[in-house]
Amino acid sequence: MRFPVLNQYLSRLSSDGAAHTSIQLDAQGRAQGRFFNCTMTSAFQPVRELHRGAAIAYEGLARSAAGGGDGLSLWKLLDSAASDDESVELDRLCRMLHAINFFRQEEAAGAAGADLYLNVHSRLLSAVSSNHGHAFRRILDALELPLARIVLLLPPVTAQQGWLINYVADNYRRNGFRFAVQATGARDGAALLERVRPDVLRLDARAAGGSIDADAATVALLEQARQAGVRVEFRHLDTAGALQSLHRIADAAGVALLAQGTLLDVPQSTLAPPAVASGAPAALSL
Template sequence: MSFPILQKYLARLSDATGAATSIWLDHEGKAQGRFFNCTMSSAFQPIRQADSGAVHAYEGLARSVSAQDQGLSLWKLLDHAASDDESIELDRLCRMLHSINFFRQADSAPSAHADLYLNVHDRLLSAVSSNHGHAFRRILDALELPVERVVLQLPAATPQQGWLLNYVSDNYRRNGFRFAVNVAGARDGLHVLGRLRPDVLKLDARDLQDQAALLELLQRCAADKVTLVFKRLETPQQLTALRQLGDTAGVSLLVQGYLLDEPRAALLEPARRAA
């Protein structure tokens, strides 16, 4: 799938300079942006099928510009230095950068159907006054990019923030987005399933002790057609445990972590996707 309006926008960006705009293209064609005098770009970490290794999606991550490609994670440093309004600006800048850098590569066959996961950071939940997702939807529509391939990731919430997640997720759904929720564990995931009806749940692969709750969650997700992703996969033992869990529940699991992939600017070529 090609994105002609995006290509025209990139052509205009290629004529811009860092001094003239907040977003520009480097010599390799990657979109870069500036915030608090820091230059940043995008890195993408694959989300894979645990059994086959096939790439299902990519999570976009903000990185400093680096000759080593991966760069450094900037979010916590910049967000702590920002006011609420500046944090909203940073969040939206990151999502636009990631969308441009993902879809400019995603018209090739290997990535033609992969989804893009984008983080919504916790300060944005309470800082935006109304209609979450509307401004970002307008950007995607203007560039004629497929909103149905974008999954917005909501942070884990305290019980006191439950009403806020309900409000925000409803706004995202009304604007055509699917959304994921990070949960603290399997039992929290079971609670969120009934309350928010998310499209995706993300759990920490390092916390697999409550097998009974995990099996119940897997079965509930399969019945409700909710995607389950185990993030922060770091050791072969965790991968083996997850595969066994999937076999027991009779479902295929999605996994993400440094055991399988480091975040990189370029989407994977076919040979590396299957490795």
């Protein structure tokens, strides 16, 4: 393991049984978190380059520990039962849990240097009054984990909340984080590129290729993103039809796209190989 302070922290958890922390280790050495009498752990879904299939990042997802990290998603269930303060606590617990479970794996410590995508949930945006990202940065610094490999995934907001996403994004940027925003379509994406200046722009693959006009608008957005130095990821890539549409759009735009979805990988507790996932369609690479 290339992160000695993290290794020392995990050793202490193992030796004292995690009696004084909400983080503990299972028999396989994976970190688990306790919240509302539920035990959760991490699953990771790769984000791949469409043209060559390489995994350039992994999104951390909270899963029931009963499924070994591959089971039921607990976030919606737990968040619906939580107050604002408890929701912030849950959000931070999940991000710490995912960071530990990601960087403890040899694949994450290797030369490939894939990023870790971590969700910031919507209630945290308004529940935290100032200096978003400061508390999480302190955790990463304490464990000597590389902040440069973290990408925070900001939730979608309404038009009336535009000021809030600007404020939060600026706070995260000041604390050294890269971040991604999610657009509802090409027009929204263009506005976010201008207003928020994200590092990654996320779109829904299920909406890609609906019409020639939609393709043209998406191609224009991709060119705008390329000029701004912003990478574009298409989420929810779950069907062969959506994959074909993405290849068509990528060809027309002449840019490399990122893709993520169950057509390529299902979330699992261990990190997938950096090459194309087994069972992924040959059409992933042109």
